[in-house]
Amino acid sequence: MNNTKIDWATRSWNPVTGCLHGCPYCYARKIAERFGTLFKGPQPEDEGLTFLPDEPERFYELDEPVRxxxxxxxxxxxxxxxxLHRYRLGDPAKMKKPQRIFVGSMADLFGAWVPDAWIxxxxxxxxxxxxxTYLFLTKNPQRYYDLLNAGELPALDNFWYGSTVTKEGAEFFxxxxRYHSFLSVEPLLEPLNAGLGSFGAAEWIIVGAMTGPDSKDHQPRREWVENIVEAAGITHAPVFMKGxxxxxxxxxxxxxxxxxxxWPEVV
Ligand code: SF4
Structure with missing residues (x-):
């Protein structure tokens, strides 16, 4: 469990890491590949990584950290x-003071490839x-619906199901x-042209710009943000603008x- 610079959460927690969406602006992949150790030293079987050979891609489960x-x-x-970093699953229980936890800042926990058992x-x-309070976020909101239909999506006051929306007409949960839902419009790279009904029953709209070395030429225009604020106002969904x-x-x-x-104070 880490402190986070993400201003809408107080902690980020990554019991699962890795993602196959391949977004060109992905900061998580850059970090993971820069600090990752696979292929840099002994191969996984020597290091306690359990490679799941039946999966179409390389998947791993770890009972203990690799040191x-x-x-x-x-x-x-x-x-x-x-x-799946199984040894991290107990982290929230160790923290007694209430936190707003972003679950999976270095993954998409609800990607189509993620085994049900991990979720x-x-x-x-x-x-x-x-x-x-747990804040989940995905670019594959269909998985929430699949879990819901299978009776596997908990409807709890402290579970918030977020969808990333970066373009007009994108699907979201x-x-x-009985389910809390929110949208993360980040990075805002083009106008959403949002209006009545665009945000459904989402209870919270987070908006942010692209960050990182190539972001200078991809900043949103003020009127795009104004449009989101106005559309959110129609359904009284609060807006949170990232720093x-x-x-x-x-x-x-x-x-x-x-x-x-x-909304506990940041600690
Ligand atoms: S969904 Fe998130 S973690 Fe996955 S590739 Fe895109 S930016 Fe990276």
């Missing part, structure tokens, strides 16, 4: 290949630490009323959150 020569746990022993293991771990919008919006960023969401 470097000094005993420090490697954060990305399998680079950016999908990996279930993460949900179970969250339910063992109900003091926290806006499930039955990286300050250059576009100015210092008075709107940083609201849903009333029903436990």
């Amino acid at each position: 470097d020569a000094s005993g420090k746990a490697e954060p990305f022993p399998a680079n950016f290949y999908p990996t 279930k293991a993460v949900f179970d771990a969250c339910q063992k630490a109900p003091q926290h 806006s499930g039955p009323i 990286n919008l300050a250059g576009v919006w100015g210092p008075d960023l709107i940083q609201d959150h849903p009333k029903g969401m436990v």
